[in-house]
Amino acid sequence: MFDEVAAGYDRTNTVLSLGNDQLWRVATTRAVAPRQGQRILDLAAGTGASSVALARSGAEVVAADFSPGMIAEGERRHGAGAPGGGIPNLSFVEADATALPFGDAEFDTVTISFGLRNVNDPKKALAEMLRVTKPGGRLVVCEFSQPPSRTFNGLYRFYNDRVLPIVAKAVSSNADAYDYLNESIKDWPDQRTLATWIREAGWTDVAHRNLSYGIVALHRASKPGAAQPTVG
Template structure:
């Protein structure tokens, strides 16, 4: 096994997505993460965040899980509704940065209805049926077992609760896809070197986007995990896709299980 980089040596994950390397990579970029994302996305990250918040439709009194929350920028947008928001991330560095900015010990006393928790997407430290809605932005692609993460999100969501996944995808237009690939291959690495403390992390970003499935495939994964009413819409011409789904109500889940166990009917 190759030795892990030291604290000061750039850490870079690869497509094996070893959890410790992914976590270490995000630890290193945490302080400048949001600024770098805004620069590299040419400001589109704010549009994507707003679209995700509208899809989640948070309301006061609800309990919402924002998984792969990073420094909490997306969580803050959700918390403005008055909902109780749990910002969870696998990276201790991201959680520390988010707590520094928005925790109760931060300037101004922080955001009281927002809490930060270190969590593994494939083994969430929450009870069954705990959240009214769960969301994950640009994080599922970094999980080495994404289908397992989708099942875990289902487990912690109450029946009738909502799932919203915002993730990089594959632009359907061949012409635009070519331009997008050129930007990721040629432009992004150059810009990343000027704005990020770990430009190699953004080489991994490009590789992981290229390797990630298209919209229809991710929708199929979500259905296979047990979610219903699965739908998606493209943002920014398909650079990003916003996936939505619902956890079946208890009766619906029971009916589905009964049907799956009954003999197949002739067509």
């Protein structure tokens, strides 16, 4: 499904989110606070839009995704063969979030945006993220959530149930994929539940803040242990 929508994925997301996806990306990048000398894993990276924003800091960024179609599109846009030679400190890897192809304690920060709910075992993925993160390193999760206001939540549900399918049919190459999107958002737990999952995986200093009235929540956490010095 994700392979089929890769080419128009970013444009469709911008339309369906009414442009808010770009604001969410900025908030996530600020939370990650990337800097030169760091190694960052961007999971469920898709075509690499969030990875590019992180790589602009000079950090080494690994964009990983389960979909080979997404990875291929990301490499076409930003890899060595892209116009201008691409981004040298950005690499693409096909990877399963529940069985990451990386060693222990490889990354200063692991981040995942709008992908955790698509993983077949989110709790296992959170444990894998902990494994590949250095002691003292950080986790940043940006994901759809549950607006706390009943009134706003009702309007949000109306948009997702009635408006989103119509718009998706008009702008997406695979409207059925966005029916799945709506269902996955409905079934996803609220902010407090996800925070509990993160703690149970072994992360500490777990906190979150709502974006766009709780349509999205930005979760942050740390791996226990002393932070490792970075080079650069």
